[in-house]
Amino acid sequence: MLARQQDRESNARTYPRHLPMAIDEAHGSFVRDMDGNVFIDCLAGAGVLSLGHNHPELIGIAAEQLGRFTHGLDFPTPAKEAFIEAQLSMLPAALQDRMKIHFCGPTGANAVDAAIKLCKTATGRSDVVSFQGGFHGSSAMGMALTGLVQQKAPVANGMPGVHFFPYTYCSRCPLGLARDTCSSNCVAYLENTLRDDLSGMTRPAAVILEMVQGEGGVIPATLEFVQRLRAITRELAIPLIVDEVQTGCGRTGTWFAFEQYGIEPDVIVASKALSGIGTPVAVIIYDRALDKWAPGAHTGTFRGNQLAFAAGAEAVRIVRRDGILEQVQQRGRQIESLLKPLEALPWVREVRGRGMMWGIEFQDPDTGKPGGDLAQQVQDEVLRKGLILETGGRGGCVVRLLPPLNTTEDVVEQFCRILVETVGALRG
């Protein structure tokens, strides 16, 4: 079945190339394949299934909604009302009345498109600042904003008006500086360019970034970088868009990752885990002051998924009731203490992450160059031992973990043990 399906599917498919399995059933943190093998799932539908597969309460509420009606375009509905209420209630208090929500549809990339369109309309400007190593989706605009060159479709490579600046990838400093001599030169460069009328760049319509670059290799931005970026964009009235498609909905231990940086963005992009069951929904949440676009400025047929709304509101209730954010913080500390020691191995460059979003970056121990082949070997070997995970980063040199947020302490211990064993034996 696996081979037949793959033969009929596009060459552009991704995950099954390195995870050769056909999924039969999945529950919580576990997936069972067609041969009856059970795997710990540290991919969770690319970070979508934040409360695990088939969470009974989410499925229950979605099934109830299924019996009522499923698609509501952008008409007001009770499920949508509950969803909006739940989402806005998760914002920091100061933002709750200041922000509005727009339903995009149905993917993260479409919400990124909407965010850019909103900021261009509101400012009347056209250029956008994005960051090296960032990922913002597979639409033409998403690809144009993506700084991960290997992921770019050729069609978007030459899109004008997007300016890439260095991100705080301190382990491989884009300015070639040693970590201990760093004084945030990357953000200083951006500040100088934005302030300098003769830099050649007109004032941009927006700056967009991920708080933790996900596809780029699980790279958390430094505090100083983000705070200075917020200060300069405020000073020059440039809207700051935080792409929380991957980091949002509790993934890093706060509902949105920007909360850990003490900043207030102008636009938040969210999608992936919003419904908790993989039913697509994507939104931008933005400052009312930007709401200057015309009615119908960003449409799309699939913006009224009632199953996603019903499940998404319920997911927020469960996150609160079960103290999921605190759990994520605890599990994050557990993962850090179990995996950080791997940095002692010469082929491990860095172990980094936040909450339930972690990466292990590999390097050639002799040259220090990105070790994509080692990351690939780990992904293959741990699959044989019953663990699903993804790779990413430049040249695929980072093994990435995105387990469900409610993965138990025992299961975290199990998957970390598999990783420690496998990574330790790589060159042993």
Ligand code: PMP
């Ligand atoms: N932004 C970020 C930060 C992402 O990680 C992704 C998906 N990996 C996207 C945007 C695009 O989302 P989608 O695949 O739903 O279009």
